[in-house]
Amino acid sequence: MKLVLLPGDGIGPEISAATRRVLDTAAERFGLSLVIEEELMGHVSLARHGATITEDVLDKVREADGLILGPAATFDFKDESRGEINPSMFFRKRLDLFANIRPSRTYEGVPDRVGPFDLVVVRENTEGFYTDRNMESGNGEILVTADVAIAIRRITRLCCERIAKTAFELASARRGKVTFVHKANVLKTTDGMFLDICRDMAKSYPDILTEDFLVDAMMAHVVRAPARFDVIVTTNMYGDILSDLTAELSGSLGLGGSINAGAHYAMAQASHGSAPDIAGKDIANPISLILSTAQLLAWYGHRKNEQAYVDASSAIEKAVSEAVRRGEATQDIGGKLGTAAAGEAVCRWVAL
Numbered sequence: 001m002k003l004v005l006l007p008g009d010g011i012g013p014e015i016s017a018a019t020r021r022v023l024d025t026a027a028e029r030f031g032l033s034l035v036i037e038e039e040l041m042g043h044v045s046l047a048r049h050g051a052t053i054t055e056d057v058l059d060k061v062r063e064a065d066g067l068i069l070g071p072a073a074t075f076d077f078k079d080e081s082r083g084e085i086n087p088s089m090f091f092r093k094r095l096d097l098f099a100n101i102r103p104s105r106t107y108e109g110v111p112d113r114v115g116p117f118d119l120v121v122v123r124e125n126t127e128g129f130y131t132d133r134n135m136e137s138g139n140g141e142i143l144v145t146a147d148v149a150i151a152i153r154r155i156t157r158l159c160c161e162r163i164a165k166t167a168f169e170l171a172s173a174r175r176g177k178v179t180f181v182h183k184a185n186v187l188k189t190t191d192g193m194f195l196d197i198c199r200d201m202a203k204s205y206p207d208i209l210t211e212d213f214l215v216d217a218m219m220a221h222v223v224r225a226p227a228r229f230d231v232i233v234t235t236n237m238y239g240d241i242l243s244d245l246t247a248e249l250s251g252s253l254g255l256g257g258s259i260n261a262g263a264h265y266a267m268a269q270a271s272h273g274s275a276p277d278i279a280g281k282d283i284a285n286p287i288s289l290i291l292s293t294a295q296l297l298a299w300y301g302h303r304k305n306e307q308a309y310v311d312a313s314s315a316i317e318k319a320v321s322e323a324v325r326r327g328e329a330t331q332d333i334g335g336k337l338g339t340a341a342a343g344e345a346v347c348r349w350v351a352l
């Protein structure tokens with residue numbers, strides 16, 4: 001399996017190094033032939049190549065079997081024409097990575113916040129509010145002024161259908177329940193369409209239990225009784241926000257796995273950002289990127305029918321649980337280890 005690794009900004013290099021060690025350990029134990037090619041992304045790429053991400057790297061990713069994307073300091077990037085491109089959105093759109101699958105679960109050994117739970121947020125990843133664009137008339141006249149900004153929120157049947165199907169398929173392999181999250185009481189055309197399509201899709205999965213919640217009330221339901229949820233499907237920005245909440249409720253933003261998958265490509269990516277407040281201090285939790293990478297191994301294993309990759313993925317997930325249960329973890333989840341040592345703790349359990 002050929003992987004491209006882009007460490008990125010802030011805590012990216014630290015959590016990427018730990019993830020790489022875990023991958024190498026899993027490769028040795030399960031006999032995987034892994035080739036990992038590291039490339040530049042983020043500020044370091046901007047300084048070297050004039051862009052935070054380049055077409056050259058995209059070509060390499062297209063030739064590889066998967067991408068591991070570290071976090072980027074995207075809030076710093078203002079002007080695409082100066083190469084300040086948001087790498088997450090770049091790969092999601094250019095590789096059509098339409099499903100962002102973000103599992104969150106509680107762990108023995110991590111201080112409890114709202115009781116035990118195990119759920120997955122399935123987030124549409126290519127449209128919604130993320131189609132932000134200035135409005136122009138047919139003759140190029142810009143219909144915004146210095147005082148008016150307009151963004152278009154696009155929702156399409158194709159994207160709703162494929163994300164709903166992803167959620168139902170996932171629920172079929174889990175506890176058999178899908179929750180649709182929307183704001184169809186106000187956004188009647190866009191979220192109304194999303195909800196209608198989810199309900200239609202449910203007819204093809206008669207064994208799956210369904211329910212739906214308005215996105216604002218959903219925040220209360222998740223905090224009140226997270227264990228009631230199995231698979232949650234929603235549009236792009238609601239999923240972005242909801243998955244940070246569920247990761248933090250499980251103990252830390254540093255625990256949430258995330259894979260961005262399409263029909264042909266997949267990208268592992270921590271669900272948190274570059275965390276500049278803790279960068280360079282060896283305190284960031286590497287587990288989010290480690291678990292995301294385990295998701296990528298499983299995606300590849302299923303696709304290629306290569307059981308060793310699926311086994312390696314499960315072993316990494318179990319190793320994370322074991323390390324965390326024994327307190328061999330970073331301080332955000334109650335441990336005393338640094339980033340590198342927390343990664344080594346996972347390696348020890350993977351190797352067993």
Ligand SMILES: NC(=O)c1ccc[n+]([C@@H]2O[C@H](COP(=O)([O-])OP(=O)(O)OC[C@H]3O[C@@H](n4cnc5c(N)ncnc54)[C@H](O)[C@@H]3O)[C@@H](O)[C@H]2O)c1
Nearest residue numbers: 071072073074075076253254272273274275278284285332
């Ligand atoms: N995938 C991405 O590339 C991505 C995602 C979100 C935000 N961002 C960017 O990252 C930068 C910082 O954003 P932010 O501060 O709003 O969000 P953030 O996710 O980087 O950090 C939020 C809080 O969570 C903590 N945190 C995050 N990851 C952690 C980890 N692995 N271990 C322990 N604690 C962790 C941080 O220290 C901070 O207190 C911004 O430029 C933002 O645009 C990038």
Ligand SMILES: CC(C)[C@H](C(=O)O)[C@@H](O)C(=O)O
Nearest residue numbers: 074086088089240270271272
């Ligand atoms: C960096 C940003 C584009 C990204 C998003 O909003 O999707 C991030 O918040 C995430 O959750 O991956």
